[in-house]
Amino acid sequence: MSEYYLVDVKSITCHVPRSQFQADELDMLAQSILTTKGLLLPLLLKQTAINSFEVLAGDRQYYAAVRAMEINPRAAEMVNAFIIPMGLENAALDQFNHLSMGDATPLQSSTSPTVSSDLEQRLIQLESLVQSAFIQLQTAQTLNTQRLERQIIQSNLPKPNPLTMFNSAPIPDLIHQLTQATRLGAKVKKVVEDLDIARQQSPFTSYSDLVNRVSGLGEKSVLKIIDAWMGTD
Amino acid sequence: MKTIAIYHNKGGVGKTTTAVNLAAGLRNKGKKVLLIDIDAQANSTFATGLIKFEFEEDDDLKHKNVLQLISSADFDFIPDIVRRSSGFNHPEIDVIPSHITLIDQQQHLTRIAASRLRLLFKLEKIEDDYDIVIIDAPPSRDLYAEIALITADYLIIPSDLKPFANQGLNNVKNFVAEVNEFRSNLKKEPLEVLGVLPSKVLTNNRFLQHIFPRLLETVEIRYSLPVFKTIIYERVALSNCVNQTSNMGVREIPSPKSIFEYEPHCESVREFRNLSTELLKKIGEST
Incomplete structure (x- = not known):
């Protein structure tokens, strides 16, 4: 099973050199890691010894975590990561790539004829998103109102004497x-x-x-x- | 430096009494001793005189205890956390205190990949500062007990030899096997079980003649565990030495003492002296 952990940044190594990433971008990400108290897209790591790990995916996040540790060694001593068991590396990388592609591709790669249908698709998705969010809000609101009404009634009832x-x-x-x-x-x-x-x-x-x-x-x-x-x- | 864990998953078997007085006994033999309390109940911390404050605001242990040691790799090393016991023994011993916040933090610690290794790594850094490290582990099968058994070289299992304590020995054996698997990944030798230490044994003659030998035999035959020759009997002085208080005007300040300090010439002192000697022989240290 791929387990989710907090891993000491110092116990992680990465094959991609840091110079591949822009310093100011890493800086910005590092600040964000410190603010949110965590990396929101965990690294994928391979365990190489009992206390050492290698980055499988997420090199940029890794260097952002390193930068965060440089800025605040105590707060950013560890980084969130999935430790991928032996044999599952490729499957994990596959999933990682699919997930990160899903974010970026639809608009960039689509050519003009499909734009409208793409847009339509997105609109429909957006609509259903808004709708479900609205329903959630509505239920929450009804529940809250009921709860509050009950409280008010209870607190206003004069204590019978x-x-x-x-x-x-x-x-x-x-x-x-x-x-x-x-x-x-x-x-x-x-x-x-x-x-x-x-x-x-x-x-x-x-x-x-x-x-x-x-x-x-x-x-x-x-x-x-x-x-x-x-x-x- | 040799590290000894005191552990049994049955509580109330004299674990803390053993840990603190053994530490005192070894110290009195001239050994440099570090006592690590990793039980959230912090009984060893109390017994070595480190909890004398009455109000939460005066709690000086909250941010300086074994929890910090386990939480961080780059900060809070043993010299930063260690405390000298207070009014406990002559000479005093070094203590890594515990704290009730350990309970709260266990969940978080299990998320940290290296939490099981921190204590071990930090002890390696001060290898030359101590001859003997004693770890008082919690009477449970949790992360803290695991850390204690991963870190230690040797294990002492104090037991009153009553039925539940004996049946718990199987749990201990399974736990040790599990820990040994982890240790083999670390290229660390398996944990050496020094044996079951009979403790809180009643001094009643008939019990000692008729029942006690059978209980000992059970441990050796059914659980095939070695048993210490030394027996720690239940004695008034031994249970009282932890509960000493000193009167400070309107306040009663806890003033726990080692048995050596509390009643230097009692039977329990002799027992703990014997235990110290037996232990040192077992682990190949000079007595």
């Missing part, structure tokens, strides 16, 4: 809730009326206050109502 509810809930609601939650039965109406009178005199300051001032309402009932409101039941 049973005491406030006792103090402020309208009478019909209270009657409904007490009937549901307690076993007061027919007494509910009377209890709620008492409660309403009591809270009009002054709001309840605590649950014990509530139990003390509303005669028909026992501790157990209050607990049951709170449980029902808080959804802990």
Whole structure:
């Protein structure tokens, strides 16, 4: 398997002389390697000993990596590379050449009659690219909106405070809730009326206050109502 | 210079106790000793008195430990990283400390083609500075353990000889075989397994008479591994010497000591002296 590694630049050698490449171009690439913290098109290397390698493909990238190490020895001590196992060198080179040709050829090599169809082809590809990117964006956006809405709803929901509810809930609601939650039965109406009178005199300051001032309402009932409101039941 | 790895993939078998006190024992015999802690738990680093800080901000090891040694080829050599143990032993020993960040960085290191070789290459550069290098390896089968076994010439396997520790011996043997394949690519001799070192052995008489001999036999026959003559028994002083603290007003500062420093005349001291001698004989060094 061709494995992807970080390889010490110093352990790599190259048969192509450095003078074949323009110094300012290597400089520019080196800066880019330092900025992006890596070579974006990894070298292909052949392992010649346990800690030495030879460039199979990517001579220019290699010298750019060397230049980057010269500029910043610590940050660019290593370079990303594929280490190609023995026997696979030619297959790897084939793939490498095809991949790098794909970048450069279509426009340069095509002659006028095919230009339009080439262009058309590219337009179609571009269109589908844009379309799929758009769909991706759309899905992402929908997901985000949903997530945000959920968060907003969650954060805006007032924390239910049973005491406030006792103090402020309208009478019909209270009657409904007490009937549901307690076993007061027919007494509910009377209890709620008492409660309403009591809270009009002054709001309840605590649950014990509530139990003390509303005669028909026992501790157990209050607990049951709170449980029902808080959804802990 | 001879390099010895202390390794077992079963934890809690007295690996760190062995590493630090063996280092002290060899130092006391006049050897120049370097102790390398490559276990992220950093127990050896602690035991040699290098973790006395209480707050993260005071951590002076984070950017100067064994991780830097493995990460770079051109920087951070052993003299840049090495520390002198602190209040641990007379004379003190040299230590390459470890750090908990090793756990985080393993993923990255496995991407580096040469990460398994760095420690070896950097030790070669200081070959004349030390007689003995001891590597405290993690009780796992990870990159760091691999580095330890690739770098070392010899292996000591401390073991309490209990069933799991014994069954782990097969893993150790397989691991050593794997490492030896890598070493042969390096034109390096296979790792020499010096043997299983019985450690944390109970001093209970009945255990020693009836059970212990059978356990020893298992190791020698079933796993065909040599066993050290020296036995490191579980003793109070030995477990206490790492846990010393000194009182500094409101603060309790860790003040771990070697057994030689902590209780110079105890049984454990004799055991570690014997171990040092037995080891030196096994590796052909003068005692």
